[in-house]
Amino acid sequence: MLFALRSSFAEPALPVPMKADHWRSNGNATFTSGDHAPDGVLEISKGSVDLKDSNFRDGTIEFDMYMPDHGILGMRFRTQNRENAEALFFRPQKDCESASDCLQYMPLEHGAFEWDLFPEYQTSAPIQVSSWNHFRVVVLGRTMRVYINRSGSPTLSVDRMEGGSLSGGLTFGGPAKYANLVITPTKPSTTVAQVTLEPRDGFLRRWQISSSSVLRSIHDPKLDAPMGVQPPYASMPRDGKAWRAATADTKGLVNFSHEVGSAKDGSVISLAWARTTLVSDKAQLKTVRIGWVREIWVYVNGALAFSDRNIEGLPAAEAADERISLGNGSFRLPLKKGKNEIVIALDDNLPGNVQHFGWGMELKLEDSAGISQLP
Numbered sequence: 001m002l003f004a005l006r007s008s009f010a011e012p013a014l015p016v017p018m019k020a021d022h023w024r025s026n027g028n029a030t031f032t033s034g035d036h037a038p039d040g041v042l043e044i045s046k047g048s049v050d051l052k053d054s055n056f057r058d059g060t061i062e063f064d065m066y067m068p069d070h071g072i073l074g075m076r077f078r079t080q081n082r083e084n085a086e087a088l089f090f091r092p093q094k095d096c097e098s099a100s101d102c103l104q105y106m107p108l109e110h111g112a113f114e115w116d117l118f119p120e121y122q123t124s125a126p127i128q129v130s131s132w133n134h135f136r137v138v139v140l141g142r143t144m145r146v147y148i149n150r151s152g153s154p155t156l157s158v159d160r161m162e163g164g165s166l167s168g169g170l171t172f173g174g175p176a177k178y179a180n181l182v183i184t185p186t187k188p189s190t191t192v193a194q195v196t197l198e199p200r201d202g203f204l205r206r207w208q209i210s211s212s213s214v215l216r217s218i219h220d221p222k223l224d225a226p227m228g229v230q231p232p233y234a235s236m237p238r239d240g241k242a243w244r245a246a247t248a249d250t251k252g253l254v255n256f257s258h259e260v261g262s263a264k265d266g267s268v269i270s271l272a273w274a275r276t277t278l279v280s281d282k283a284q285l286k287t288v289r290i291g292w293v294r295e296i297w298v299y300v301n302g303a304l305a306f307s308d309r310n311i312e313g314l315p316a317a318e319a320a321d322e323r324i325s326l327g328n329g330s331f332r333l334p335l336k337k338g339k340n341e342i343v344i345a346l347d348d349n350l351p352g353n354v355q356h357f358g359w360g361m362e363l364k365l366e367d368s369a370g371i372s373q374l375p
Helices: 002-007 256-260
Strands: 014-016 029-034 037-044 048-051 059-067 073-081 084-090 103-109 131-140 143-148 156-158 169-173 176-185 206-210 217-220 225-228 243-247 270-280 284-293 295-300 303-309 329-335 338-347 360-365 371-373
Touching (some): 256 270, 256 360, 284 303
Antiparallel strands (some): 048 169, 073 169, 143 156, 270 371, 284 329, 295 303
16 A cells, blocks of 8 residues: 555656766766667676766666676665665576575665675565566665566565665666666655564664774684684773764664774774663573674673674574574673673674675573663
8 A cells, every 4th residue: 555655646757768878887888779678778797887867765766687697786776975875686596586695685885785784685586597677676765675577566575774865876787788767756745654663672772882993813724714803891992982872773783884884995804892781680691692793792791701703604603694693693691780781892804805794783682571771
């Protein structure tokens, strides 16, 4: 009903010619014509191409894409610049209908594609490689639905996009061909209520996060990779100006990529701290399920209570799958009666990569009876 109501307020559809004067490229694009596309075909050899003078907010983006049989490519919308946008990515392969990673949504923030923070928005898709496919992307506020090859049901549903802006440009990436692009915006004044998700119980949501710094590393001969050196509790920033309030999102994620960004050089390990206070009605142990990427150290009242790694391509926590999940690990939280300081040091170590792919954490108490979190 939401989509039917919203479509009645749509503005006229705007066909976008695939002609050179409508697009901004760096020499990586060619423009041709053919029976499949009277308004032309945009072919991107590599990298990306921007639609000139575009400012998309809500509505529908509809297009055909000739999908190669390999690679990672896609589109960005609500683009602010090269470092901030919403992103829809495709991983074409011979059997996309069975592959779990054929289609994925993620935000691009501070230059980092947050691949590993939103595994719930990755799915198989009815895409045919080495062939033309039709896509309809419906964007309403923070929600998105992706329809493929004129299916009446969405292949991907996103109830809460996490990008930093509600409007911006449109970008296509290659290698791929694009044709028959039609943008149908909706009028901003007709915005209707969006889906509101209820927070999940037990998550620790209210934190203070420090600004980031560079973490010292040493080469681990067994892993043959640089590992972060455990930051002592005493090295935590004490200056109040180094801290800012942060709240976990609906699913419980504290997104460090959003809050403090990442180093542009993937070989540099960024470190940031998070802290909160729990009030316990008695001395007790509480089981905590924890998800994180990449290296984490948890201090309780100044003492180390948990540490582990979840690093792509290296030994990681059980069931981690190199991405964030509450299956990454668990530990027992020792609490005294009264106030307890919980401090976390987290890094974005990703050896061998030229960029970072998101870092963050989520903590959930299995039993929160007798516990409150101070604002």
